[in-house]
Each structure stands twice: as C-alpha cells, then as structure tokens.
Amino acid sequence: MELNAQERLEVGQVIELVIGPVAHGGHFVARHNGQVIFVRHGITNELVRIKITAVSSKIAHADVIEVLTAAPSRVSPPCQYAGKCGGCDFQHIDLATQRKLKAEIIKEQFMRIGKIDLPLLGFDLEVNEVEPTDGLHWRTRMDFAVSPGGKIGFFGARSNEVVEISQCVIADERMNVGELAARSWKSDARVEVAVSSTSEVSVMRSGRSISGPTQIVEQVGGNSFKISPEVFWQSHKSAPVTLVKAALAQLGVKGNDHVCDLYSGVGLFAAAILKELGDQGFITLIESDKNAVVDARKVFANKNNVKILQGLVAQQLPIVKRADLILLDPPRTGAGEVVIKQMIKLKPRKIVYVACDPAALARDSKTLIDAGYKLDHISAYDLFPMTQHIECVAGFSPA
Structure with a gap:
C-alpha cells in the first residue's frame, strides 16, 4: 500500500494505539494506518x-511512553534502569506471563519459519x-x-549509548556489581x-585478567570443569x-553407542554422556573455539574413548564415520542446512x-523434517528471565 506524505x-511522532501480539525480538506488534510498528515496553491489548x-x-520501531489502559500482567519493574538499559525486555511483565509469551513466540516461529504446527502435532508447549x-x-x-565517563553499564536498546548502572538485578550477587560500578574504567574497555558454581569470581578487562583466578572450576552432576x-x-x-x-532424557544413550557432540564447548554434555557409555562406546566432540578445546582436552585427558576435533563443525563433521546419536548446542545462528545435511548422512x-x-x-x-526425521519432543526453559530469550x-528420530 502506497502511503501519502501525511500518513x-x-x-x-507520538501515537495512541492498542498493542498487538508479542513478536520474536523483545517487542510487540502494533499497526497504524496499515504500517507495522515494533513496540518495546508494551503488553498485548494495552x-x-x-x-x-x-x-x-x-x-x-517505537517505545511506550504512557500506559492508558494497563494489562493485568503489568508490574513495576524490579530494576531502576528498566526501559533504558537494553539488557532486559520484559521486566514490566509478571514472570508467569513472560513464560506464556515465550511459548507463543516459539509456536509462532515454528509455524511461520518452519511451517510446523506444534499444537497440531500434539505439543502443548509450556x-x-x-x-x-x-x-x-x-x-x-x-x-x-x-561509558565515555569511565563507568560500567549496558547499551540501550537499538543504541550505541551506554546506560551507566550502579547495580543489576539479574546479575549473580557474588559479582558485587556495586563495587565494580564505583570504579573508574578506561572508556574503550569491556569489563x-x-x-563459578564454586563461588570463584573472575574479572577481566577487554580479555585480560585483573582479579580472581585465570581458571575457574565449574561442577555439574559430579563432573568438574576447570x-x-x-x-x-x-x-x-x-x-x-x-x-x-533434559538432553540426556531425550538422547537415550546405550553402552556401545558412538556419539557426536557438536559445538561442544568445554564438554558439558559430553562429560555427562561419557558416564552413560561403556568401554565399547565412543564420543567425538567438535568445537571451533581454540580456548574451549584447550580446556576440553584437560577435562578429558586420559579418556581413550573421547576424540576432540578443533574447527568449524561443517568442516570437521565429514571426518566422522559413525554417529548413533548426535547432540548439538549451536550458537544463536543455529546449525544451518549444510551441517544438518551432514548429520543426516550419518543416519x-x-x-x-x-x-x-x-x-x-x-x-x-x-x-530435518524435510530430510526424513520427525520431531519427537520439544521442551522450553526460562533460562533468561526478564529477557526475550528462551x-x-x-x-528428532527417523520418521
């Protein structure tokens, strides 16, 4: 639709309107004269x-500047920087509603991008x-x-300006953000x-350690990661x-399985899988980050049934000749078609x-579905509360 200059x-510009459905990305959809507006800090039907x-x-894009009719789920944000800092998207929404909205986002993305109707397949996603x-x-x-003034903070939403902070309500209290905020830092630095799960605190400035250990210890399910x-x-x-x-419950490891752990990091999942494997089992880790691979080699030192490949998954996966099970935890961009098709070849x-x-x-x-696999299970976890992330x-298994 062609709009005239007045439209x-x-x-x-300030507009009064009713907020529409939630969208992926931390905002809600609204419309004005047929134009789509992504709105932050609103709630559906407000x-x-x-x-x-x-x-x-x-x-x-727009921000809510005044709520005329509030949704029942609207709450006072626990953080004084809500609406300014770009770190948290949903602090103005109660947690139960945040989780419902995130479930809607997942279902909408599967329908729009994947053409997969999760409710129709019987998945009552929560x-x-x-x-x-x-x-x-x-x-x-x-x-x-x-900030240019030498204080820590976060970038504002869709902005390169740093919002200075004196505290952060989602940060682990052991970080002592208040003490970090009281210091002066070089303006071109990152902090x-x-x-760690063992209460070690490491502080780095632009990748260089300035306090705390240079190696920290994480403990998960009896496994230790330095x-x-x-x-x-x-x-x-x-x-x-x-x-x-959640991953092991779906994987169904047998003692003699050969397993691939893709985008394996330091081996969080691999260490748990290894406990399920017998002497005839084998696990291959593939990770591109050199530092993570160095740490993983230490974690799995003297393990004869573990192989660690350093490099891009798309380049290293063709080396693998057998994979009864594959676990992958890719970055936010996902695995992509090339890697998915390489996985399928291993059956x-x-x-x-x-x-x-x-x-x-x-x-x-x-x-995966187009290549002959079916979706057996999907679960979601609110591991990023107050934000839009899920x-x-x-x-998946062969159809």
Whole structure:
C-alpha cells in the first residue's frame, strides 16, 4: 500500500494505539494506518501512547511512553534502569506471563519459519520455570560496556549509548556489581565478569585478567570443569544441570553407542554422556573455539574413548564415520542446512538439539523434517528471565 506524505510515520511522532501480539525480538506488534510498528515496553491489548524511534521502508520501531489502559500482567519493574538499559525486555511483565509469551513466540516461529504446527502435532508447549523462581540474580556471566565517563553499564536498546548502572538485578550477587560500578574504567574497555558454581569470581578487562583466578572450576552432576572464564558457559546458574538432564532424557544413550557432540564447548554434555557409555562406546566432540578445546582436552585427558576435533563443525563433521546419536548446542545462528545435511548422512537414531534461538531451531527443524526425521519432543526453559530469550531442547528420530 502506497502511503501519502501525511500518513508516513516520522521519528519522534507520538501515537495512541492498542498493542498487538508479542513478536520474536523483545517487542510487540502494533499497526497504524496499515504500517507495522515494533513496540518495546508494551503488553498485548494495552491502550498506550508510543513514540516512534526509528522508521524504515517496511517497519517502524517505537517505545511506550504512557500506559492508558494497563494489562493485568503489568508490574513495576524490579530494576531502576528498566526501559533504558537494553539488557532486559520484559521486566514490566509478571514472570508467569513472560513464560506464556515465550511459548507463543516459539509456536509462532515454528509455524511461520518452519511451517510446523506444534499444537497440531500434539505439543502443548509450556516454558518451564527454573530456580531462582523470582527471576533475579541468576546470571553468572556478564559483559559490561564502559561509558565515555569511565563507568560500567549496558547499551540501550537499538543504541550505541551506554546506560551507566550502579547495580543489576539479574546479575549473580557474588559479582558485587556495586563495587565494580564505583570504579573508574578506561572508556574503550569491556569489563567481563564470571562467577563459578564454586563461588570463584573472575574479572577481566577487554580479555585480560585483573582479579580472581585465570581458571575457574565449574561442577555439574559430579563432573568438574576447570575452564578459562572467557570460554562459553551457560550463563544461568541452573542452566547446566537443567539442560544436561533434559538432553540426556531425550538422547537415550546405550553402552556401545558412538556419539557426536557438536559445538561442544568445554564438554558439558559430553562429560555427562561419557558416564552413560561403556568401554565399547565412543564420543567425538567438535568445537571451533581454540580456548574451549584447550580446556576440553584437560577435562578429558586420559579418556581413550573421547576424540576432540578443533574447527568449524561443517568442516570437521565429514571426518566422522559413525554417529548413533548426535547432540548439538549451536550458537544463536543455529546449525544451518549444510551441517544438518551432514548429520543426516550419518543416519543417527536420535538427534537432540539444544537451542537458544527459536527462529534458528524452527528453520533447522524444517530441514530435518524435510530430510526424513520427525520431531519427537520439544521442551522450553526460562533460562533468561526478564529477557526475550528462551532455551529449547528438541528431539528428532527417523520418521
């Protein structure tokens, strides 16, 4: 539809409208004169005033500046920076409703991207609550930006400006964010903090250690991981145990299985799988990050039935000749068609996919289904409360 000059939205324009459904990305959809607007800080069915913050040829972005008729699920945000800091999307929504909205996002992404109707397939999807159930102080890894004034903070939503903070309600309390906020930092630095399950605290500035150990110890299900603070580790304090339990329940390991752990990191899942394997079993880890591979080699030192390949999964997976089971935990971009098709060639009896982005999972699920696999299971976990992010575990087997 061609809009005349008077109908086109402009940055700074204030509009009164009713908020529509939630969308992937931490915003809600609204419409004005047929134009799509992605709105932050609203809730479905609320009557609000919004201010346009960006306009493109197809969509506009806006923030709620006044709530005229509030949804029953609207709450006072627990953080003084809510609405300014870009880190948390949903602090104005009660946690139970956050989980319902995230379930809707997953279903919408599967339908729109994957052409997969989860309810029609019998999946009554709910996002599972995890400890801590108040949604606060769960994050054990933080990456702070530094303002021109030398104070830590986070970038605002869709902005390069740093919002200075004195505290963060989702950060693990052992980080002592208040003390970090009181310091002065170089404005071109990043401040990275990691808290281990054994209560070690590592602080780095732009990748260089300035306090705490240079190796921290994580303990999960009887397995110990001595790792570099900068390598990938699940950020929610309950995530390692939650995801390992969910993945192994779907994987169905037998003693003589050959297993592939793709995007394996330091071997969180592999260590748990290894306990299920007998002497005839074997596990291959594939990971691109050199630091993670160095740590993984130490974790699995003297394990004769473990092989670790360093490199891109798409380049290393063709080396593998047998995989009865495949577990993958790719980055937010997902595995992609090339890797999925390489997996299929190995004819695994089960594939378990751990995903932090429902859009990528929906896309890759379609590729798997089109290649002759079926979706057996999907579960979701609220491992990023107060934010729009969701963790899913999906299981596939030959149709």
